[in-house]
Amino acid sequence: MVAPDLIKAAQSGDRDALITLLREIENDVYRTAFYILNNEQDALDIAQEALIRIYTKINSYEEKAQFKTWVQRIVTNLCIDKFRKNKPTVSIEQFDMSFTEEKTVEQEVMSAYVAEDIREAIDKLPEHHRSVVVLRYLQDFSYNEIAESLDLPINTVKSYLFRARQQLQTLLQDYKKPSIESTRR
Template identity: 85%
Template sequence: MVAPELIKAAQSGDRDALITLLREIENHVYRTAYYILGNEQDAMDAAQEALIRIYTKINSYEEKAQFKTWVQRIVTNLCIDKFRRSKPTVSIDEHELTFTANKTVEDEVMSAYIAQDIKEAIDKLPEHHRSVVVLRYLQDFSYNEIAESLDLPINTVKSYLFRARQQLQTLLQDYKKTKSDAVRG
């Protein structure tokens, strides 16, 4: 959570405070962009554009909304615009396997497959469903925060999440069997 004092200092022209503020939010901005757009390069571009927009518009932030909600609205809207302009691509190389003493190589490979399947399933959702899923399950936003970020009625957010979960369930219903068979060869 970003300290309100830091936001006020940034708004009053304190350059160091603004840079600190941007550094505190950059990972959240990138993560949202990545899950909405589906690939690293587009996410980096969108995150950079969102951070620039936040930098230039910091004085327009009003305390009516939470700061994180205001930031997520900016990045989500940029991503939706970018998504509409170009079809996303899926990159498979972003998963690094980290082996631990408790997990076998097969467990790690299965985890990577599962993560990739979930990401691909999220990428297949319509953009409005994808946005609410990313904000709810990856950014841990409440329904109210999602509604505020996306400028939607709360019942619409709930409806989108319900439909998105149904779609994800359908898309992922047989991933375990398919991937288990693939790993066993």
Template identity: 75%
Template sequence: MVEQELIRAAQSGDRDALITLLREIEPYVYRTAYYLVHNEQDAMDASQEALIRIYTKINSYEEKAQFKTWVQRIVTNIVIDKFRRSKPTVSIDEHNLVFLGKEDVEKEVLSSYAAQDIREAIDRLPEHHRTVVVLRYLQDFSYNEIAESLNLPLNTVKSYLFRARQQLQTMLQDYEKGGVRG
């Protein structure tokens, strides 16, 4: 079934269609939550809450907006609410380097340091800048989709992204000189 047909069937009370739809969007919902909170448990909690909200609010979805934009708004609002209630934590991924050669290990370690520093820099951004960065660069949303998802004017989205890029560039400028880690 095409997504719109699944949505209409789910809105008509077809439980199987709703479950199929939720299963299709579950990875997308989790990925968005994880990119915003960087913590597996918090992302799982936010994803579950978002899927429940989608389940209970499917009838309020109108085809004025794209379905993924509507879902994105739900996930983002849940994560923002969690950020407001508690300070977010950053989890550092463990890398299994046992099977890599020496050069590969060095590249992987440097890459993991860079990725960690980028995540930490994104986490230091103000909430509204962090959210638009995640949506634009990690979820590949267009400016219009971000504006629609966050219910913001298009120029505000552009301004947030511009300022966020400036802040990130300042925070990460040492990488242009060969990296900040030893």
């Protein structure tokens, strides 16, 4: 969480505060771009462009929205612009499938397969569904924060998430646990 005093100092022209602010958010900016674009170079380019935009537009930030929401809106919009220009295939990378307990080699291999299947399933989602999934489940945004970031009504966000979950359930149906009835057969 970025300190409000740091934001105010950056807005008042304190160059050191602005640089500190950009350093605090750069990893989140890159992570969001990478999750959405699934391309390291594109993510680096978008992250750099987003940081420059934040640098030049810091005075346009108003405290009506949370700072992280404002930042994520910039990053997401730049990613959407890139989609519109390039229409690339996108997937989610680097899910952390680790747990606190030690895994066997078989469990590690299985986790890698599951992670890859999840990435491929998310890759198949329409762009607008993919964006809300990334913000909700990978960036842990609330519905309100997603709505602000994507400039959508909250009911649209809920609808997109509902449809995305339905699509993911269908795409990942092989991972459903067997019901009691199916195990009795």
